[in-house]
Amino acid sequence: xxxxxxxxxxxxxxxxxxxxxxxxxxxxxxxxxxxxxxxxxxxxxxxxxxxxxxxxxxxxxxxxxxxxxxxxxxxxxxxxxxxxxxxxxxxxxxxxxxxxxxxxxxxxxxxxxxxxxxxxxxxxxxxxxxxxxxxxxxxxxxxxxxxxxxxxxxxxxxxxxxxxxxxxxxxxxxxxxxxxxxxxxxxxxxxxxxxxxxxxxxxxxxxxxxxxxxxxxxxxxxxxxxxxxxxxxxxxxxxxxxxxxxxxxxxxxxxxxxxxxxxxxxxxxxxxxxxxxxxxxxxxxxxxxxxxxxxxxxxxxxxxxxxxxxxxxxxxxxxxxxxxxxxxxxxxxxxxxxxxxxxxxxxxxxxxxxxxxxxxxxxxxxxxxxxxxxxxxxxxxxxxxxxxxxxxxxxxxxxxxxxxxxxxxxxxxxxxxxxxxxxxxxxxxxxxxxxxxxxxxxxxxxxxxxxxxxxxxxxxxxxxxxxxxxxxxxxxxxxxxxxxxxxxxxxxxxxxxxxxxxxxxxxxxxxxxxxxx
Amino acid sequence: xxxxxxxxxxxxxxxxxxxxxxxxxxxxxxxxxxxxxxxxxxxxxxxxxxxxxxxxxxxxxxxxxxxxxxxxxxxxxxxxxxxxxxxxxxxxxxxxxxxxxxxxxxxxxxxxxxxxxxxxxxxxxxxxxxxxxxxxxxxxxxxxxxxxxxxxxxxxxxxxxxxxxxxxxxxxxxxxxxxxxxxxxxxxxxxxxxxxxxxxxxxxxxxxxxxxxxxxxxxxxxxxxxxxxxxxxxxxxxxxxxxxxxxxxxxxxxxxxxxxxxxxxxxxxxxxxxxxxxxxxxxxxxxxxxxxxxxxxxxxxxxxxxxxxxxxxxxxxxxxxxxxxxxxxxxxxxxxxxxxxxxxxxxxxxxxxxxxxxxxxxxxxxxxxxxxxxxxxxxxxxxx
Ligand SMILES: Nc1ncnc2c1ncn2[C@@H]1O[C@H](COP(=O)(O)OP(=O)(O)O)[C@@H](O)[C@H]1O
Ligand SMILES: [Mg+2]
Numbered sequence: 055x056x057x058x059x060x061x062x063x064x065x066x067x068x069x070x071x072x073x074x075x076x077x078x079x080x081x082x083x084x085x086x087x088x089x090x091x092x093x094x095x096x097x098x099x100x101x102x103x104x105x106x107x108x109x110x111x112x113x114x115x116x117x118x119x120x121x122x123x124x125x126x127x128x129x130x131x132x133x134x135x136x137x138x139x140x141x142x143x144x145x146x147x148x149x150x151x152x153x154x155x156x157x158x159x160x161x162x163x164x165x166x167x168x169x170x171x172x173x174x175x176x177x178x179x180x181x182x183x184x185x186x187x188x189x190x191x192x193x194x195x196x197x198x199x200x201x202x203x204x205x206x207x208x209x210x211x212x213x214x215x216x217x218x219x220x221x222x223x224x225x226x227x228x229x230x231x232x233x234x235x236x237x238x239x240x241x242x243x244x245x246x247x248x249x250x251x252x253x254x255x256x257x258x259x260x261x262x263x264x265x266x267x268x269x270x271x272x273x274x275x276x277x278x279x280x281x282x283x284x285x286x287x288x289x290x291x292x293x294x295x296x297x298x299x300x301x302x303x304x305x306x307x308x309x310x311x312x313x314x315x316x317x318x319x320x321x322x323x324x325x326x327x328x329x330x331x332x333x334x335x336x337x338x339x340x341x342x343x344x345x346x347x348x349x350x351x352x353x354x355x356x357x358x359x360x361x362x363x364x365x366x367x368x369x370x371x372x373x374x375x376x377x378x379x380x381x382x383x384x385x386x387x388x389x390x391x392x393x394x395x396x397x398x399x400x401x402x403x404x405x406x407x408x409x410x411x412x413x414x415x416x417x418x419x420x421x422x423x424x425x426x427x428x429x430x431x432x433x434x435x436x437x438x439x440x441x442x443x444x445x446x447x448x449x450x451x452x453x454x455x456x457x458x459x460x461x462x463x464x465x466x467x468x469x470x471x472x473x474x475x476x477x478x479x480x481x482x483x484x485x486x487x488x489x490x491x492x493x494x495x496x497x498x499x500x501x502x503x504x505x506x507x508x509x510x511x512x513x514x515x516x517x518x519x520x521x522x523x524x525x526x527x528x529x530x531x532x533x534x535x536x537x538x539x540x541x542x543x544x545x546x547x548x549x550x551x552x553x554x555x556x557x558x559x560x561x562x563x564x565x566x567x568x569x570x571x
Numbered sequence: 572x573x574x575x576x577x578x579x580x581x582x583x584x585x586x587x588x589x590x591x592x593x594x595x596x597x598x599x600x601x602x603x604x605x606x607x608x609x610x611x612x613x614x615x616x617x618x619x620x621x622x623x624x625x626x627x628x629x630x631x632x633x634x635x636x637x638x639x640x641x642x643x644x645x646x647x648x649x650x651x652x653x654x655x656x657x658x659x660x661x662x663x664x665x666x667x668x669x670x671x672x673x674x675x676x677x678x679x680x681x682x683x684x685x686x687x688x689x690x691x692x693x694x695x696x697x698x699x700x701x702x703x704x705x706x707x708x709x710x711x712x713x714x715x716x717x718x719x720x721x722x723x724x725x726x727x728x729x730x731x732x733x734x735x736x737x738x739x740x741x742x743x744x745x746x747x748x749x750x751x752x753x754x755x756x757x758x759x760x761x762x763x764x765x766x767x768x769x770x771x772x773x774x775x776x777x778x779x780x781x782x783x784x785x786x787x788x789x790x791x792x793x794x795x796x797x798x799x800x801x802x803x804x805x806x807x808x809x810x811x812x813x814x815x816x817x818x819x820x821x822x823x824x825x826x827x828x829x830x831x832x833x834x835x836x837x838x839x840x841x842x843x844x845x846x847x848x849x850x851x852x853x854x855x856x857x858x859x860x861x862x863x864x865x866x867x868x869x870x871x872x873x874x875x876x877x878x879x880x881x882x883x884x885x886x887x888x889x890x891x892x893x894x895x896x897x898x899x900x901x902x903x904x905x906x907x908x909x910x911x912x913x914x915x916x917x918x919x920x921x922x923x924x925x926x927x928x929x930x931x932x933x934x935x936x937x938x939x940x941x942x943x944x945x946x947x948x949x950x951x952x953x954x955x
Contacts, residue, residue, distance in 0.1 A: 372798055393800025402798070413792040420784070424799040428781040436780050 067256035068095035069129055069146055069226045071116075076125035078111050085111040086122070087282040093227065098249060098259045100269045100290075103279035104302055104499040105470065109262050110152065112279070113229050116260075117149045118142040148225025150216045152232050158205035163187060165204055166219050183222075190221050194248045210241040217248065228252065229260035234268055238357045239527055239560040246272050264302070264500065266295045266309075267528065280304055303501050310532055311507050314515065318535075319348030321381075322399075322519035323369070323488045328378035330361075330368045338364040340543035341378070346488070346519040351510065352548075353522040353534035357563055361543035362523045363405050366492045369521065370402040371395045372410065383487050396425060399487030403477055403494050405523070411477045414466030418458050419447040421465045422480050454479035455505060471502030478509055489513060492523045507533060527556055541565040576911050580903035581871070588896045597886040609881020610874035618757035622828065624873030626651065626821040626844075628766040630851025631858060631865040632773045633817030637689075638860050639777060640810030641790035646692060646707025647818045647848025648841065649714030650685040654819025655826045655843065656718060657684030659834045660726070662744045662827075670747035677748050678765070678823050685819015686812045688714060693811030697804035703811065711848070715840050722836050740835040750828040762824040767866060769817060774862040786810050821847060850876070853901045856908055875900065 071093040078086040085108045093099045101109045114120045116127065118136040127134055129145055136142050142149070156165050163183045184200035191198055196214045204212060213233060220228055230249075234242045249272060253259055263269055269276060269290075276293055278285040278301040285301045299307040323346040332338030339361045346352045354362050367373035369380055371392040379388045382398045392402075404410035412421050423443055426432055431442045447461050456475045458468055465473060474494065481489070491510065495503040510533055514520060524530050530537055531554065538548040539562035546562045589599035610620045630647045637644035644650075658681035665673055688710060695701035722739035731737050750760035777783035788796040789806040797803050825844070826834045836843045854872050858865030879893035 370798065372794075391800065392798050396800060404798070406794075409792070409794045410798050411795060413788055413795050415791050416788065420788075424788070424795065427784050433781045436782060438779055438781060438784065440779075 067226055068258050070095055070131070071227055071258060072128040072131075073112070073116065074126045074128070076112060076115060076127075077123045078108075078115060078120060079123050084282045086115070086125075088125070089279065089282070089284050091277055091284070091287075093258045093260055095258055096253050096256045097274045098253050098261055098272055100261045100263065100273040100276045101279065102262075102264065102269055102276055102298060102302060104264065104501070105497070106281075106499075107279040107302075108282040109279055110231055111282075113149065113231055113260070113262070116142065116229060117147060143223050143225070146224060146226035148220025148223060148228045150213065150220065150228070150230040150233055152235070154212050154216055156204045156212055156215060158203070160204060161200065162198055162202050162204060162207075162215050162218075163200040165215060166200075166222050170223070186222060187218055190218050194221070194251045195244065196248055197244075209236045210238070210244070213237070213245070214248075225257075227258040227260070229262070231262045232264075233261070234263055234265065238563055239556060240564055242268065243560075265526075265528070266298055269298065270295065278302055299500055303499075307500055307504055308508075309504070311504075311511050313511060313533070316349040316515055316517075318350050319517060321345045321347050322383050323521060324379075324381040325365075325369065326379045326381075328365065328368055328380060329376045330364050330373055331376055332361075332364055337376075338543050339368065342540070342543075342545050343378075344521075344538060344545065344548070346521050348487070348517045348519050349514055350535045351514050351520040351522055351533050353524060353530040353537045354540055355524065355527060355530050355537055355559055355563060356540035358525055360540045362540050363492065364543075365540070366402075366405065366490050366521070366523050369490050370400070370404070399484075401481035401484065401486035401489045403474075403481055403489070403491040405492035405496075407473060407477055408466070412465050412473060415464055417462045418451070418456070418465055418468070418476060419443060419461040421476060422447045422450050424480060425484075450479040450483055451476075454482075454509070469499075471498040474498050474506065475502060478506060482509060482513060485516060486513075486518055489518050489520045490523075491520060493525065494522070495524075495526070495529060503529075527559060530559075531556075539563055576907040580907040581900060584896065584899040584903045587899050588892075591892060591895065592886070592888065595888050595892065597888055602882050602886050602888075605885035606875075606878030606882045608878075610878035614754065615757050616877065618754065618759035620870065620873045620877045621763045622758055622760070622873075623876050624869040625762045625766045625828070626825055626847035627851045627854045627872050628865060628869035629769055629817050629821035629824070630847055631855035631869055632766075632770045632862045633685075633689075633814040633821075634852050634855040635858075635860050635862055635865060636773060636777065636786065636817070637810050637814035638855065639790045640786045640807055641793075642693070642696065642807055642811055642814075643704050644689065644692075644707055644811060644814045645704055645849075645852070646688065646710050646815065647821075647851050648844050648846070649707070649711035649848070650688040650815040650818035651822035651825065651844045651848050652711075652714040652718050653688040653815075654681035654685035654822030655834055656721065656822075657681060657819070658748075658823035659741055659744065659826055662748045663726070663741065666745040668745075668747060673745065673747040674750075674827070677827060678820060681819045681821075681823025682816045683819065685822060686816035688819070689815015690808060690812040693808035693815075696811070697807040712840075715843075718836055718843065719838055722834065726834075728833070738835070739838060740831075741833045743831070743833050744826070746832070748827045749832055750824065758828075758830070760828045762828045765820070765824065766869075769820065770862040770866050773817070777862065782809070818848065818851075821851070845876075850897075850901075853904055857904050872900075 073089065073091045076086050076089045089108070089112055091112065101112065103109050111120065115122050116136065118138045118141050121137065127136060134145060136145065157168065160168070163180045166187060167180065167183045187200040190196060196218055198211055198214045198218065204215065207215065213236070233245060237245060249259055249261070261272055270293060273290040275287055275289050276298065277287040278298065280302060295309055299309055325342060325344045328339055328342050329337060330339040342365055344352060356362050364373055368375045371387070371390060375388055379386055381387065382395060382400055385398055387395050387398060408414055423432060427438065432439055432446065444461060451458060451461065454475050456479060457472050465476065468476070494506050494510070498506065510520060522530070522533060531551070534551050536548055536550055537554050537559065539546045539559060541563065542565065546565070546567060592599045592602045609616060611617060630651070634644055634647065658677045661680040662673065662677045692703050692706040692710060695706050696703045719739065722741065726741050728740055728742040731740065750762050753759045753761065777787060785801050785806045786809065788799065788801055789803050793803045834843070850872055854869040855865050858868035875897065879896060882888070883893050
């Protein structure tokens with residue numbers, strides 16, 4: 055390795071990248087099909103596309119993790135062979151992966167120095183490393199303590215360490231693969247400040263996301279991929295959300311569903327002072343009271359890990375409440391099992407859909423029947439009636455637009471969006487009185503997201519009381535009638551959709567209560 | 572590709588067996604010819620092979636039910652013994668009953684005895700969290716010691732006491748319990764039909780009934796099953812109980828179909844069962860944990876066991892070689908299952924390709940390089 059400790063930020067900032075005719079084939083998929091992509095010095099260039107469009111593959115080729123089957127990469131006009139990440143780093147390319155590559159049991163400084171040769175031989179002198187980290191944090195607004203252990207850091211802080219690691223290795227082009235997927239709105243703002251500062255210094259940046267408003271906010275240019283192919287490159291100034299969505303999906307997409315006014319009925323779900331422990335035994339839900347009425351969507355906003363998941367599980371009957379009461383349609387279900395709650399009209403779209411919502415090795419039909427397999431007409435005298443089951447499942451698959459080769463396909467071989475649609479089909483087919491939907495569109499592509507949103511609003515119009523848990527503020531603002539923000543197991547505030555704005559919600563999510571009003 | 576693994580495992584075992592024969596100075600060609608002749612050479616040989624396969628099939632099918640519920644039943648040996656004891660005791664208690672009543676009743680007693688010996692570890696696992704592997708192995712020991720005590724004492728044939736030879740065996744059971752012979756001049760008896768019917772019934776049970784659906788659901792994903800309103804604990808108990816019942820039936824058939832028509836032990840742990848409780852597990856794995864697949868798998872193992880007897884007689888190799896050969900097949904089959912899993916995991920791992928720096932991080936779990944991933948982020952997303 056060429057670098058020595060400590061990194062000095064040697065050569066000039068920025069580089070011009072040109073990728074030409076990149077082809078990458080995986081068994082059965084053409085992940086990149088003659089893709090052209092370039093990034094200029096000082097530019098923030100977004101790579102946009104649905105899940106599976108080939109964005110990560112293109113980045114892994116750039117970073118030397120995959121060899122392209124065809125195509126050429128040029129840096130500042132010179133053709134280069136990037137056969138390993140080591141070579142990519144030498145060329146000034148840095149990469150922030152979707153999954154971080156940090157050692158949790160080492161400090162920030164140790165992680166940054168890891169893999170670099172030390173001038174003092176085997177003995178590592180971390181003082182200069184720490185100094186340089188502080189310089190970099192200062193220059194780009196990357197707050198982090200060099201002496202902290204990585205496992206103690208929040209996800210946002212870990213991401214900052216990754217960026218520092220790249221800068222420390224003199225990265226002039228930095229690619230970030232879906233960096234905002236794990237951040238709160240406030241952390242996204244901070245990240246954008248950093249990215250803009252880097253671009254202003256001449257760094258070249260590749261940003262990957264499928265959140266359109268972020269993309270429009272941060273990019274200079276946007277390149278859209280679909281099914282491995284280049285759809286086009288547009289300048290951010292000329293782009294609109296609707297236009298980008300059309301490029302991504304290949305058809306017209308309704309981004310903002312119409313929320314027709316709905317007459318709100320009596321309370322269907324009532325939660326009184328509920329308390330519950332998390333998986334580690336600490337109190338995760340600390341006295342939450344909420345009411346959801348028929349025809350209303352109450353959204354719970356909050357950074358993941360503030361008790362939302364536990365609250366949803368308490369309502370679904372999968373987690374014991376250590377205090378308080380839960381009522382469904384007026385009946386106290388605090389001690390009831392999931393089956394009893396379902397009988398009262400509860401449906402649940404779980405956050406961990408492959409764990410709680412589906413059986414991966416079961417077929418699509420078997421999954422669709424998970425709640426009803428032992429009820430007539432699907433079962434008689436203990437025997438399953440396959441003709442009835444097939445009829446029912448065919449209808450569900452058609453009604454809910456689940457794309458599956460057959461009813462006998464195993465669930466786990468479907469895409470995330472189609473798995474979620476199948477779960478939705480099962481849960482909504484009984485027209486529930488109360489619906490708990492946890493992260494219903496996480497990891498789901500735009501087309502399926504559009505569909506799921508429409509279904510949730512349909513249910514609202516049919517009088518379902520919906521408790522929606524989401525980390526995606528766009529989703530919440532598009533669907534909710536009222537918004538409760540959870541922080542450290544408590545509800546900070548409940549605001550009407552009409553009075554909500556992202557800034558205020560972001561502050562509440564960070565635990566800052568209104569003082570102005 | 573998956574189905575080739577067991578075949579390759581048997582071939583590998585045979586190759587090693589051939590080398591062992593060579594080392595012992597015997598001719599592998601002659602040895603294998605003797606095996607094939609011993610297992611398939613004529614109607615009698617075929618009948619013996621089938622009879623040997625019957626308990627393997629019943630145990631294998633029983634084991635399949637347990638495995639499908641994600642419960643590992645190593646207790647086949649004990650469940651066979653219990654089934655044999657209850658069936659024998661019932662037959663001895665009702666010596667004058669007609670065959671149409673006594674035979675089915677005796678087989679049912681075997682089912683019940685095995686079921687009890689399966690229900691106990693099932694309940695211990697479901698309600699007290701006791702590891703079923705440990706508890707079933709312990710119950711094997713209890714069952715064998717109980718059998719040795721009973722056959723030496725309370726249940727011993729009075730003639731053995733009179734003659735003073737004191738062989739641990741019961742009286743000859745009432746002829747009403749003799750399993751009818753299907754083909755004259757062979758020992759092929761009704762047991763074979765019962766075992767094949769049992770395999771078909773279990774197939775229907777697992778894939779066509781609500782009970783089977785519950786068992787498979789619980790085995791594959793207890794979380795989703797619980798949310799679906801399935802009583803996970805009860806399904807665990809039911810699966811182990813049924814598993815034990817089929818092993819118990821194997822025990823009853825071992826006694827009712829035996830040449831001497833009585834229950835005999837030599838005092839060793841596998842003297843009565845002939846290790847059917849363990850070999851049945853291998854047959855089940857070999858049959859892909861599918862009741863129908865277990866039919867040919869059991870037949871093959873039966874052939875191997877019967878053929879090995881002939882091999883020993885013809886080539887005069889020590890009987891230990893036969894046991895070793897059998898063990899080799901087990902080792903190869905089990906490791907081929909592990910290999911298959913490995914290959915699948917590697918395919919998955921490659922799908923989430925991590926690359927150079929990943930060497931710095933350990934990979935927790937099977938697939939996800941999720942060192943810095945917050946919990947719950949990786950569920951069912953398209954992306955990886
Ligand atoms: N290592 C791999 N092996 C096989 N197929 C892969 C591999 N990596 C990605 N793919 C496939 O290539 C396509 C593009 O994937 P990816 O580049 O990860 O998409 P994106 O990052 O845009 O969501 C997908 O169909 C994906 O399943
Ligand atoms: Mg990706």
